[in-house]
Amino acid sequence: MVGSELRPVHRLLRYGFHLLFGRSLRRGLRGVWTRGALPEGACVLASNHHSWWDSYLLPVLLSRSGRPFRVMVGEPRIREFPFFGYLETVSAARPREALRALGRGEALLVFPEGELRPPGPLGALRPGAVWLARRAGVGLVPVASRVVLRGHEFPEAYLVFGEPVEPEPGLLGRALGEALGFLDELVRTSPAEAPLPGFSLALPGRRSTHERMARWGAWLGRLVGGGG
Incomplete structure (x- = not known):
């Protein structure tokens, strides 16, 4: 359903879900980092689907x-949740x-693996994303994503936007x-408490308890030291 065709109550519903999704990311993750440029204009964004958060990450950034x-x-998911029809969704x-x-001129997000898979190598791809881009x-545009728990209290999300490829399955x-392997290698080899090198913070989230307490460290030190 095109946005201009929505009734006021449905526009309000969409706006409410946008707020909910953004709040979930900010409260559930330490942040969302990106590498590469989000393409302009119409494109098919083909992403791996290895995390519950995947359905929120790109929609929130695009919004x-x-x-x-x-x-x-x-x-089946649209039948299970009929209100999806009033969000930015399209049935497969x-x-x-x-x-x-x-x-x-809209961007279309597709998960060509077709289902949520455990974190790991890319699974077999269904042909829909390639067919749509060609047609x-x-x-x-390949988009590799990982949501990982590293050296902080909350998970971190990383997205790599690759260069557009010709619409061929292989x-x-x-x-x-390759983008997913590159991302996994960075996660494996980079210092755990620092963001991955070469990424920009696109959406800040929750800091760890020790980060929130650090601002009070000097004051507490002075207070305790002064009372000795």
């Missing part, structure tokens, strides 16, 4: 940037609707797999 977008969702069973969104004549799988 905050003012970019019109749609998220491709399986028909309605590819023509997805093509119309791309034709309007619409738009860029196909090219997408190779580019997305």
Whole structure:
């Protein structure tokens, strides 16, 4: 459903969910970091799906940037949660609707693995993302994501936006797999308490308890020292 066609109550519902999703990220994660540029204009964003947070990360970033977008969702999930029809979603069973969104200049987020998978290597990709990008004549952008618990109290989310690839199944799988492997290697080898090198903070979240307490450390030291 196009935004201009929404009734006021449905626009209010959408706005409320935008606030809810953004609040969930800010309170549940230490932050969201990105590497690479979010493409302008219509494109298919093809991302791995290895975390519960994946369905929030890109939609919140796209919404905050003012970019019109749609998220491709399986028909069973839409039947389970009918209000999804009033959010920025499009059923995987309605590819023509997805093509119309791309034709309007919107970004389309697709999880080509087709299901939530355990963290690890990229799974087999379904052909929908490639088909949509080819049919619409738009860029196909691999997006690698990881949500990891490292040296702080709350998990950190990292997104790598790759360069657009030709809409071919093998090219997408190779580019997305390489970006994911690059990201995993950085997680494995980088200092645990510092953000991954080369990434920019896109959305701040919650600081760890020791970070929040650090601002009081000097004052407490003076207080305790002064009372000795």
